[in-house]
Amino acid sequence: MTNGNTEKNSKPDYSLTIPSAVIEKIGLVDAKQGEVHVFDNALLIVKGDLTAAELIATCESLREFSTDMAVKMALACGPCHHCKVCAADPEDECSPLSDLPEGLLQSFMDAEVCLLELEDLLDSEDEIDEE
Numbered sequence: 001m002t003n004g005n006t007e008k009n010s011k012p013d014y015s016l017t018i019p020s021a022v023i024e025k026i027g028l029v030d031a032k033q034g035e036v037h038v039f040d041n042a043l044l045i046v047k048g049d050l051t052a053a054e055l056i057a058t059c060e061s062l063r064e065f066s067t068d069m070a071v072k073m074a075l076a077c078g079p080c081h082h083c084k085v086c087a088a089d090p091e092d093e094c095s096p097l098s099d100l101p102e103g104l105l106q107s108f109m110d111a112e113v114c115l116l117e118l119e120d121l122l123d124s125e126d127e128i129d130e131e
Contacts, residue, residue, distance in 0.1 A: 033048035
C-alpha cells in the first residue's frame, strides 16, 4: 500500500493497486459493478450481480479462507495439555476468551487447542506468523 500524498500537513491518502490478473480472475473486467466490503483487518472485493453458482463458489472460497485462518490460530496456540485454564469456564467474563464468537471458541475446544496460549495471544499485541 502506498501513500500518494506528498504535502506536509495534509491527511495521508493511501492507495492500493490491484493487478490486472486479479481483476480478470474475479470477473470484474466484464462486470457491471464490483462491491467492496470492509471488515476488521480485511478488505473483500466481490464482483457485483453474482449468479447462484458464483455466489455458492464465493461462499465456499470464504469458508475455506475462514477455516485457514482458524487453523493458523490453532497452530499458533498448540495442543491442549489439559491444564486448569483449559478446564476452567472459557465464558468467564474476566477471560479474553469470553469475547470470542461461541462457535469459534467451541471449535477450538473441540480441536483441543491450548486455551491458555490462546488467552495469552489475545492479551498480547504479538502478530501471528504466516507459517
